[in-house]
Amino acid sequence: MSDSYTPPLDDLRFVLNKVLDYGRLFSLPAYSHADSELADAVLNEAARFTSGVLGPINAVGDEHGSRLENGRVITPPGFREAYRRFVEGGWPGLDLPVVHGGQSLPLTLQASCAEMVNGACVSFGMLPLMERGATRLLIAHAPQAIVAAYAPRLVSGEWGATICISEAQAGSDVGRITTRAAPRPDGSYALSGSKIFITYGDQDFTEQIAHMVLARIPGAPPGTRGLSLFLVPSRLLGADGSLGAVNSVSVTRVEHKMGLKASPTCVLNFDGATGFLIGKENAGLKAMFTMVNTMRLEVAVQGVAVASAATAKALRYAAERPQGGPPEGKAAMLIEHADIRRMLYTMRARTEAMRALVLETAFNLDLAQAGPNEQRAAALALAEWLLPVCKACCSEAGFEVANLAVQVFGGHGYVADAGVEQYVRDSRVMSIYEGANGIQALDLVTRKLTPDGGQRYELFVARIRADLDRCSGQAGLLAIWNALSEALAKLDAATKTMLARLGGQAGTVRDAEAGASAYLALVGLVGGGWMWLRMASVAADTPEKTEKQAVARFYAEYLLPEAQVLAARAVIGAACLDTLDNDLLATP
Ligand SMILES: Cc1cc2nc3c(=O)[nH]c(=O)nc-3n(C[C@H](O)[C@H](O)[C@H](O)COP(=O)(O)OP(=O)(O)OC[C@H]3O[C@@H](n4cnc5c(N)ncnc54)[C@H](O)[C@@H]3O)c2cc1C
Numbered sequence: 322m323s324d325s326y327t328p329p330l331d332d333l334r335f336v337l338n339k340v341l342d343y344g345r346l347f348s349l350p351a352y353s354h355a356d357s358e359l360a361d362a363v364l365n366e367a368a369r370f371t372s373g374v375l376g377p378i379n380a381v382g383d384e385h386g387s388r389l390e391n392g393r394v395i396t397p398p399g400f401r402e403a404y405r406r407f408v409e410g411g412w413p414g415l416d417l418p419v420v421h422g423g424q425s426l427p428l429t430l431q432a433s434c435a436e437m438v439n440g441a442c443v444s445f446g447m448l449p450l451m452e453r454g455a456t457r458l459l460i461a462h463a464p465q466a467i468v469a470a471y472a473p474r475l476v477s478g479e480w481g482a483t484i485c486i487s488e489a490q491a492g493s494d495v496g497r498i499t500t501r502a503a504p505r506p507d508g509s510y511a512l513s514g515s516k517i518f519i520t521y522g523d524q525d526f527t528e529q530i531a532h533m534v535l536a537r538i539p540g541a542p543p544g545t546r547g548l549s550l551f552l553v554p555s556r557l558l559g560a561d562g563s564l565g566a567v568n569s570v571s572v573t574r575v576e577h578k579m580g581l582k583a584s585p586t587c588v589l590n591f592d593g594a595t596g597f598l599i600g601k602e603n604a605g606l607k608a609m610f611t612m613v614n615t616m617r618l619e620v621a622v623q624g625v626a627v628a629s630a631a632t633a634k635a636l637r638y639a640a641e642r643p644q645g646g647p648p649e650g651k652a653a654m655l656i657e658h659a660d661i662r663r664m665l666y667t668m669r670a671r672t673e674a675m676r677a678l679v680l681e682t683a684f685n686l687d688l689a690q691a692g693p694n695e696q697r698a699a700a701l702a703l704a705e706w707l708l709p710v711c712k713a714c715c716s717e718a719g720f721e722v723a724n725l726a727v728q729v730f731g732g733h734g735y736v737a738d739a740g741v742e743q744y745v746r747d748s749r750v751m752s753i754y755e756g757a758n759g760i761q762a763l764d765l766v767t768r769k770l771t772p773d774g775g776q777r778y779e780l781f782v783a784r785i786r787a788d789l790d791r792c793s794g795q796a797g798l799l800a801i802w803n804a805l806s807e808a809l810a811k812l813d814a815a816t817k818t819m820l821a822r823l824g825g826q827a828g829t830v831r832d833a834e835a836g837a838s839a840y841l842a843l844v845g846l847v848g849g850g851w852m853w854l855r856m857a858s859v860a861a862d863t864p865e866k867t868e869k870q871a872v873a874r875f876y877a878e879y880l881l882p883e884a885q886v887l888a889a890r891a892v893i894g895a896a897c898l899d900t901l902d903n904d905l906l907a908t909p
Contacts, residue, residue, distance in 0.1 A: 325740075326376030326441040328368035329629050329676075333433050334361075335869075336677045339859040340852070341684050346427045351691035354419075360430050363415070367434040370410060374403050375441035382444050382583025383743050387524075389575045394523040394585045403445060404478070404526040412438075413449050413478035417456055421472040427691075432622050432683040436676070439619075439626035443747050444583035446626075448481055448521045450619045454612035455482035455533050459552070462600040462608040467552060470562050471531055481527040484612055485516040485534040485553075485589060493760050495606065496544035500536040502551055502596060510598060512536050512553055512591040515573075518754075522587025523555075523572045529564055530555040532589070533612060534596060535605050542603065550605030551596035569594040580746030613755065614708065618686070620755045621679045621711035624719030627748040628672040631726035632665075634741055639665060639729055655729065663879070664725045670876040671722055674849030675715045677856060682707040699780060706769050706777035707848065709761040714845030716751035716758065723748050762837035765844065767830075770816070771823045778816055781844075785809060785851045792858045797870045801857055804877035805850040808884035812847050815840060815891040822894075832894040839890035850881050 337343045337360075344357040378399040385397035407413065416431035417423030431453075439446040456475045459468050474480040491497040500514025512534060516522075523530065532553040541547030559565045574588040600608040639656040646653030655661045685707070688700035723744035727734035734741045752758045769777055789806060792798050819840060822828035853873040860869035 326372050326379070326630060327633050328372055328437045328440065329633065330364060330368050332629070332673060332676065333364065333436065335856070335860075335865060336673075336680050337429065337433060339863065340677055340855050341429070341680060343427065343429050343680075343684055346429065346684075346687055346691070349691050349693075351425065352427055352687075355424075355426055360426070363426070363430060364433060366410070367412075367437045370406070370412070371437040371441040374406055375438060375445055378403050378445065378583075379442040380737075380740055380743065382442065383580075383747075384582075386577075386582035387575060387585035389572060392571060394525065394572060394575060394587065396525055396585070397583045400445065400583060401526055403442075404448070407445075407449065408478035413452055414456075414476035417453065417472075417476045418460070421456070421460070421468075422476045423456075427683075427687045428618075429680055429683040429687050432618065432680060435619055435622045436626045436629065439623045440630040442583075443623055443627065444581045446619075446623065447581070447584045448524065448526065449478065450616060451482045451484055451521060451612075452476075452478060452480075453619075454484065454615040455531055457615050458533060458550075458608065458612040459531075459599065461611045462550070463552065463597075467597060467599070470558060471552070474529070475531060479527060480529040480531060481521060481524060482531045482533065483519050483522055483589075484609075484616065485519055485522075485532050486609070487516060487518045488514065489517055493757055495535065495548070498535055498537065498548060500534065500591060502536040502538050502549060502598075504538065510536075510538070510551060510596045511593045512551060512596045513593055514591050516589045516591070518576070519587045519589045520584055520754075522585065522589045524585060528556070532570065533599075533609065534591070535609060536591075536596070538602055545606045547603055548605040548609075549602050550599045550608045552599055553591065553594050553596040557595060579749055580743065581750060616755050617708055617712040618679070618682065620751050621675075621682075621708075621715035624715030624717070624748065624751050625672060625676045625679055627719040627744050627751075628668070628675065628715075628722035631723040631741055631744045632668040632672050634739070635668060635726040635729040636665060638733075638739070661729060664729055666872065666875040666879070668722045668725050670853070670872050670880055671718045671849070673856065673872065674852045674876065675711070675718045677852035678707065678845075678848050679711050679715060681852065682711050702773075702777045703780050703784065706765075706781050709756075709765045709769065710841060710845045710848060712755065713752070713758040713761040713841055714848070716748070717842075719748040719751055720745065758841075759838055762841040763834060765841050766819060766833055766837045767823065770819060775816065775820055781848075782809065782813070785847070788851065788854055788858075792854055795858060795861065797861065797866070798854065798857055798873070800877040801850065801854050801873040801881075804881040805847070805854055808843075808847050808850055808881050811884045811888035812843050815843060815888045818892040828894055832896075835895040835898055836891040836893055839887045839893075843884060843887040843891055846881065846884055846887060850876060853877070 346352050347356045382397040387396050414423030416428050419425040452475050502510040502512050534551045534553050535548045557565045569592040571590050572587045576586040642655045643652035682704050685700040685704040726741045822833040853876045857870045857873035860866045
């Protein structure tokens with residue numbers, strides 16, 4: 322059972338076709354080379370590939386892990402072959418531009434396929450994710466010669482990539498990065514320093530790795546304003562673009578960690594390594610955000626993917642495991658017990674809500690880039706609002722749903738054979754990397770809510786109100802309609818307090834920060850309710866009606882009441898956190 326993966330094709334199609342009506346995208350000039358039929362064939366093929374090729378290596382990867390041997394990383398059995406087939410299938414460049422060898426398909430479709438890749442094996446999915454992020458970054462910010470040399474080979478998957486931000490003293494606080502970049506007469510730079518936690522910092526899939534590195538040039542201002550971005554290839558290129566000398570980048574350690582054991586997490590040393598400036602000096606962090614934002618969306622996808630895979634296993638197990646019931650006669654199945662049903666409903670309700678929210682975000686990013694001119698700004702603003710919410714709420718849903726799956730399996734879930742405890746371990750880091758969830762909450766409150774006086778928030782709320790108006794009085798939606806309306810009112814009140822505090826009235830910025838995580842969770846809870854309203858509404862005339870409306874009702878009656886607690890926590894203020902000074906708090 323541990324290596325089986327059943328792709329959630331029906332659920333993905335339900336969201337794509339019925340909730341988002343994403344076929345609309347194919348009438349836009351940017352996607353007119355494709356159509357819904359082609360997109361559906363891509364989904365089918367992704368399902369076949371992920372269940373047939375990636376599912377079977379997931380447990381093997383967990384068991385063997387990646388290791389360091391003679392200064393090079395060796396990945397677990399089966400990973401190289403799987404990567405070769407992934408590349409052969411053209412998967413790395415699904416949403417990347419045709420001019421660089423990609424397929425220019427919508428991000429919404431890419432995210433759907435990425436759910437299947439990560440549902441089958443998250444450790445595998447980490448590398449293509451970075452290749453996509455690095456490609457987007459180079460296309461947006463690199464000189465033309467670098468784009469021409471690197472983009473096609475990253476898009477095809479021939480070359481790998483990394484993102485090199487973290488250092489021992491610079492985690493969330495990237496302004497403390499100390500890696501140095503000394504200019505050379507030929508226009509290149511010599512990079513020296515040590516980066517930690519670098520995913521796929523080395524691997525045995527590709528002959529070249531393009532490291533995207535944040536570093537400081539001499540005389541740079543302190544903090545994030547003094548960071549520049551460099552491309553540091555693992556091998557230098559000859560004049561004809563062929564691979565030449567090995568660059569001075571070495572792996573000194575591969576971490577032993579809780580999960581994602583097949584994905585090598587490396588310490589990388591740069592010892593006068595040759596690097597090329599991407600974008601302008603001291604403007605590196607802004608440029609790096611092209612890559613970071615691509616990755617944040619996919620970390621959200623990872624969370625949904627794990628939640629979905631864990632839910633599928635738990636549902637099957639609960640339907641087949643006899644336990645309880647009268648001592649004589651037929652035993653009951655787990656799925657019949659009220660407490661097990663509570664967990665299964667919770668798993669479905671959270672997973673499906675978060676999947677719809679992530680795909681809604683991807684859809685808006687597609688519209689922001691390729692939609693009609695008059696829709697682009699609003700689509701971008703909504704996607705910017707939803708991105709930190711998706712990153713944090715989906716990563717938490719991934720872990721918590723996986724944890725519930727273990728509970729449904731009981732002791733059989735705690736031992737390795739069922740393959741559900743791996744989901745718990747693999748998903749734990751999703752709340753930490755790509756900006757820890759606490760940092761996402763601060764980002765939402767201080768950068769997405771405030772600078773434009775709450776306009777992104779107003780847009781989000783306006784969309785929800787429009788759907789509430791549209792669905793008013795619709796049969797079967799009363800519970801979700803009422804609960805969502807109430808939760809939205811609580812969010813509105815909390816938002817007013819947040820804005821007042823951030824504006825210096827009715828409290829302080831520290832008060833706002835104290836409530837930021839609860840505020841983000843509240844936005845995510847309401848966002849999930851919005852998705853369930855839409856799912857239950859469009860299911861009305863479909864075979865999915867009964868199940869979607871039942872799960873929507875559960876979300877309304879069991880999960881949405883949490884809005885009350887979250888709203889209270891969002892405005893609690895810092896006083897209750899600041900009663901003890903640091904010494905007293907730290908004294909056990
Ligand atoms: C498996 C794995 C893979 C990774 N891959 C990469 C990679 O490929 N490239 C890369 O560059 N990095 C990578 N990272 C590093 C990752 O991005 C960092 O771990 C993350 O940014 C957090 O930094 P930190 O671990 O130093 O924690 P810290 O920054 O020390 O944070 C610890 C806790 O404090 C909180 N915190 C920190 N500052 C504040 C603040 N100002 N206000 C409120 N709370 C705060 C955080 O939310 C967190 O909960 C990876 C990490 C792991 C574990």
